[in-house]
Amino acid sequence: MKRKLISAIGIAGMMVSIAACGGGEDTNDKAGADGYAGQTLTVWVMDGSSPDQWQKDVTAAFEKKTKAKVKFEIQQWNGIQQKLTTALSEENPPDVFEIGNTQTPAYAKTGGLADLAGLKSEIGADWTDSLNNSSVFDGKQYAAPWYFANRVVIYNKKVWADAGIKELPKTRDEFYADLKQIGEKTDAEPIYLPGQNWYHFVGLTVGEGTELVKKDGDKYVSNLADPKVAAAMQTYKKFQALSKAPKDKDESTPQQSEVFAKGRTGAFIGMGWEAGTAIQANPEIEKEIGYFTIPGATADKPEGVFLGGSNLAVAAGSKKQELAQEFLKIALSDQFEGQLAKLNGVIPNKESLQTNLTGNAAAEAAAPAAAGGGTTPLIPEWAAVENAPNPIKTYMTAVLNGKSPAAAAEQVEDEFNKRLAQQQ
């Protein structure tokens, strides 16, 4: 009797393991007796978005829980869409990847992102709604909100002191006057503002209360001819004139934080973590770095900002769906989401985690503006606009080189509309 029982258990055991194998062949590797040992999960993160310490700690927790390995691969924002499209079409796409919030709807529409409804109901009940918006397409959850951030002014305290400035500016005009004073009293460049920092430009349009596109019937068309957009561009131009930065390059060529790291620049407009890049390039600069909210037209309302953000998505073609979700559960857990917020000074995906930002100078400078922040429209058509050569960047350079905003708008509108109307 006992023997029969043992053999029955043995057979049951074998059947389970066969079932497990079957699961594996079903393009979905499931956990065996030994967790996910022997598997490696590939995770794409963008340059600078997650600090080494965070990656190390998440890796340790993930490997402990699942026995699988995780490999982080750092990607650059420039040209990421082409790279991601190709990767998603291949046999072995990255299992988990970071994707910009403005790019998410387009990829959700392509069918390249796995449905994360299960994950949302398991860990995402209290994700901040406004931050989760970009992850939802046609009512389905295609990504998980990871972190959000808006730009601040990062300044060099020594340069500002040398210029004799005692108080930080509260309005746009004060900010401009201070920068002018730096230009006159020191030999530093007052501000490093390349001609194509288009995220800052989007922020300025948000501040003016307008958008880059408008709805025409059921499709989106360019709104660059709007006088409010022109006003935003004039503000940009006024500040850009104080910079010697190239008018036809964006903030990453060369990396503005590395220019700033040389200590010959009064300020730049960037993400809080860009200060980290500057410190890496020149550790001496650390004690000189300060942050303040980008001042708005009046003292009571900060400048409009682009609410940049990133989601984490799972490739629909990944063969490790379950493991990928395990990774997301760990990476987005309160512990690690909180750690990321703390280390990078970014807004976490839950309001309850915002306490992590207290004491982080960059985050405290960013916070007042976040409420008045906005994004580019969260529509699948938008991703095409960001492809090089981005017509918004072309518009900016044209104005900075002396064209009137109206003429520059006219120059790029055909291309802009063509991209918004592109067949997907």
Added chain:
Amino acid sequence: MTVQTERPPSGPADVRKTAGAGEPGGPTPRAASRAGAFAPYLLLLPACAATVLLLGWPLLKDVLLSFQNLNMAQLIQHVTEWNGVDNYKDVLTGEDFWRVTLRSILFTAANVVLIMILGALVGLLLARLGRRMRVTLLVGLVLAWAMPVVAATTVYQWLFAQRFGVVNWVLDKLGWHSMADYSWTSSQLSTFFVVTVLIVWQSIPFVAINLYAATTTIPDELYEAAALDGAGAWQSFTTVTLPFLRPFLYATTFLEIIWVFKAFVQVFTINGGGPDRLTEILPVYAYIEGVGNQHYGMGAAIAVLTILILLVISAYYLRIVLKQENEEEAGL
């Protein structure tokens, strides 16, 4: 052509040799010659196979893609959507394509003219230089030629950088203070200027060395004869040197046209076809429409049209070269 008469004996000569040395027990002479007749084809096979594999197959794929609606979604989900000649219709009816085509042709013409004139002058200089200077110049040319395209382009980007570039620094020191922070990539003409300097610099060695090699085949007696007839330097150049060089000039021009026309790397790396898409030449246009904007079918159609245009342009030159060879053979 003179050089071609000096080529080593080809296939049939070898066959005769092996047939003559036919040993008893070996293949009969007739069988050997039959096998020998296949030998040239057999030897051609690896080259043909490589061409078909590396050029023919991608070309076929490209043609197939050009009849498809292939964007992000189709690529990621692996769906094939045939759309007939829609891509071609879109490209050919849009004014962008024709503007880019005209720009490509002008760009190629300007570059090739510069390359041929400067290259030929350097080649003739090589022929007249003393030994030591000639070796020095040759080494310089070979180094410029051997430099990988991307590396050379990167160096030029540094040279012409707005803030820290040595070109602006030198111009500033020479007194052009307005050039101190000049952005070379800010306008169409200045971008083309940088690209042209780069391409001409990269191409001169090939033309120069080729033409120098050609001058070494001209017999000295001809110059002596010309001198006896009272020809000056210019006359002996036009009556002796030039006729000898003509076939080489045609051949190198032909190669340079192809090379400049498809100079994707230089144009794309220097300024990505900018500013405002004003320096896009056909291959860059195909890339930006196809890969950049993720309309792979459209990009493929532009690429196919680019190949056709290049064929038409080079067919004209090929005809001249072939005609001339026929004339020379008839003359012999």
